[in-house]
Amino acid sequence: MNVRRLIPAAALSSAVVLGLTACSGSSTAGSKDGKLDVVASFYPMQYLAEQIGGSHVAVSNLTKPGVEPHDLELSPKQTASLGEADVIVYLKGIQPAVDKAIDQSGVKHTVDAASLTKLEDHGTETGPGHEGHAHEGDSEAGADPHIWLDPVKYAEVAKGVGKTLEQADPDHAADYKKNTDTVVKNLGALNDKFTAGLKNTATKTFITTHSAFGYLAERYGLTQEGIAGIDPEAEPSPARIKELQSLAKKDHVNTVFFETLASDKTAKTLAKDTGLKTDVLDPLEGITKKSKGADYLAVQEANLAALQKALGAK
The missing domain is CATH 3.40.50.1980 (Nitrogenase molybdenum iron protein domain)
Structure with a gap:
């Protein structure tokens, strides 16, 4: 999740x-x-x-x-x-x-x-090094809320x-x-755009600081790899960095995603250590001046474009 x-x-x-x-x-x-x-x-x-x-x-x-x-x-x-x-x-x-x-x-x-x-x-x-995410007070342990x-x-x-x-x-x-x-x-219509836009890609794996995209990944046949667990601003362990370096090479990953409402420090650290680029994948928990769109539909289309670019969509 x-x-x-x-x-x-x-x-x-x-x-x-x-x-x-x-x-x-x-x-x-x-x-x-x-x-x-x-x-x-x-x-x-x-x-x-x-x-x-x-x-x-x-x-x-x-x-x-x-x-x-x-x-x-x-x-x-x-x-x-x-x-x-x-x-x-x-x-x-x-x-x-x-x-x-x-x-x-x-x-x-x-x-x-x-x-x-x-x-x-x-x-x-999300692989080794991830404890999964759960909000305090949740009744369904293990349930991902980012529906x-x-x-x-x-x-x-x-x-x-x-x-x-x-x-x-x-x-x-x-x-x-x-x-x-x-x-x-x-x-x-948005679902149709995602389905068509992500149907043929060079890789199906993407790396993100905030592991909020489990439902999206599952819907469109992708694999999400979170960096350091539940906190997008947490420092990844040396073991996790090494693991993601190997994963990036094996799965031809070229981009590390960060979000608009949290620091990009973790993403940039990993990108620097692995020679990857960085880009925004917005979990849409809020709209600000930094958002790549004025509303849900616009930001989701920006997310689609970012994924297509990072995954090598054909």
Whole structure:
């Protein structure tokens, strides 16, 4: 698997969308402007809430741009606001502080993204030197939470989010359903692009600091090799460096990937020691000015282009 700060089990829980209402205790659109208040725990859930909710929702993200979602701690104000939510959509296990606050919120309409698709354990796929990733507090040990990086699984989550919005705001159910269908269609097209773009490559192996791409690798027949375990900023051991040097030579790997929300120090260290190039493979846990795109679809297409280049796509 591949998740940051996970204890074998966790991270799927990281895909999470939260809906909040400015009107305490309201179960239908209760904000002052008549919109359903929705709060996302982190970007992948924010994207779905905005795309599916459209003009009928007001979306807030608990994780500010540039903040590593796994490290999020809620302010007293954020915690209190959760109790006023209309809907909460989140990914259990990725952000323990969020999970706890949601359990105590008493909000009727909540949806856990991890419950909307099948979680898998990718912890054994990263090779020796990897303990696997699991977020603290995860109920499924060994479960990889990064489901949103697989367009097919993300589409399954989208359907669940759409149904939750329909239940919370039945007056606009038809619009939520229509928007959900559009999101699912777009994700289907993205899946087709990945399938075709990665069908014929010189190598199937890629190296990354953050082992977040287990679902993506499995979907498209690739092999992900993480550098130093659950923490993308951890220093790889000499043994792991030697192992990756051999692997890079054997599997014709020429690139080490790092991400936008963490230091590139580890990737550059390995690249220098092995004579490889570096590039960005974005786990899409947040959108910043450094992101190679303004939204989920754009960044995923940038990820596809980076993989095609690194893997020698034909």
